[in-house]
Amino acid sequence: MTAETIAPAPSLARLANDLTRDLMRPNPRIYWADLIATAAVTYLSLFVAVTARGAWALVAAAVCVLALYRAVSFIHELTHQRRDELPGFHLGWNLLIGVPFLTPSLLYEGVHMLHHAKDRYGTARDPEYMPLARRPLSSLLGFVLVALLAPVGVILRFAVLAPVSFLIPPLRRWVIAKTSAMTINTEFSREDFDRAGKAPWLAQEIACWLWSWAVIGLAAAGVIPIRAIVIAVAIYAVFALVNQLRTAVAHYWENDGSMMTFEGQFLDSVNVPPPALLPFLWAPVGLRYHGLHHLLPRMPYHNLGRAHARLVGHVPADHPYRQVEQPELVPALRRLIRKVR
Template sequence: MIDRTFFEPDPRIYFRDLFVSLFVFLVAFVWGLGTTGPLVIVPWALAAAFLARAGIFGHEISHRPNDARLKTFYWVWHLTVGVVTLVPTARFAEPHRIHHTTGIFGTRNDPQYLLVRSNKALAFFVLVVLPFLTPIYTLFQVVVASIGGIALEERLDRFTQRVFNFSISTPLPEKRKAEVTWLSRLYLLAFGIYAVLLPEGVLFYYAVLVGAWLIIVLRIPLEHELVAHAETSSRQDQMRDSFTVETPLALLIQPIGFRYHTAHHMYPGAPYHNLPALHAHLKATEPGYADSIISYWSAMRGPRPAARAGAVPPPAEPGTSS
């Protein structure tokens, strides 16, 4: 039985960690705007790293959007980090809820279980191309939602799916659609003001967003096997097919508790600041849990040899035999 204290969020810790990240991001961003030449890479790297760290709190929010204890934090995040990233958390919450659902996790219906280890083309797109496209895509979503609300976005999505077999949207809960619309208009206004007042800073802003998204996508192969889809999944699969990297080096691209990914998948209701203690508890009491703990090198190299039962091999790449 897991103690309920593991599931109690502490808003003070949330605000402390968020404000530290925002402060470093802002200092580095302003520094970068006034810097030219090769030295600009230093403030760029700092701004990107700490924007990614601040942005990952959106993942925390998506797991407890209705928690009254974090209501103020919810809006502070959306009116600070959200303005910079152009992403309301509601756009992420539903696909992520599906990803955590036992029975769907790790299957073809899991929108966040990307086979980047077995599909080289997908790996290149996700880990190299996607960070450059995401800032443009999120701005596009903000523009569309600002003009015609989520209804226009859904009409465009139906059109692109019908004509191009390609989706430009993510499912949104009905109760969040109005919120996403007015947040999008606020974000577009803020972006417009920035672009008008500091047109020379738009390229640096884009570069920082690319760097932040690069950090976020690089953690994807460190968290699951991502070799083949399964027909279904059990609660045990949430443990077996999730990695934990204990080395502090993982903090570089897995901040805010992400390196304790096994504990997170077993108990997604536990806030990030309780994951180290929950990890220690599971390590001492849960049979098989320690098998999910791997080195940084092992996480980058590939999954454990014992693949999950019921996995469906990915389709062969063109020109290869199945």
């Protein structure tokens, strides 16, 4: 036997990196074109939803939910792509989407990367993990439905807690630790207090505070109809619900809290690849390849499909890489519900 014959197969992470090394650089033109087009659809459909009546208003609201969902989903890319490779994109996204919809990137940057840390994933220190498959069905229902309160949460965070916390230092520390992160693990607390005192964070937080007060003031003065506020809040709530359903099937949520290997983290994650079509709507900006994303966290969203195709073409049908695939949202939810029961 030759050494080549008995050499162990490369790890899945090594294989994925070797096959896709040329796909790791983001294309700024794609990012900007996608963001600008998505933002335009979001604002146009929102305008129609709050000004039209009947079926047209409902159709526009549905379009706005999906467009807003796609627009906000770029926050995930902000945490993984270097600013020098996407010049101005972080600022542009916050101006177009983050601040107007009270979801600035400060809520995700400095937190999401902890979810990818080898010594945190799936443990009590992971901000984005909850062992849902090991908990009763009521926990899963609560996890999904609490998303409907998201618009109330962001209004309280930036219109109330932000200005008050600047006046009360002990409250400020609690606001940073417990209300300044998009998390799943309710026990998680932010510890990067220095970040909250720097210009990027303060600019986003103050901008959201002033914007929220401006909207509330214009609504109170009758300049913005209350109907428009109610519709916008409803659209935000439904978008958050759709995102929570997607989150529920992003992992298998079976870990018992112990540390996992890198490939174990992948096997606890989910891909929903083609030929399924609907993930383009409910898992946008590359989120349909969540398992692959955990193998290649820096892979730009627009190259994940090509990377997946290369891996599928390289490995056999029974390879571990193929084990994390689900056909669609509903089957994936059914699997989770069966596991819970």
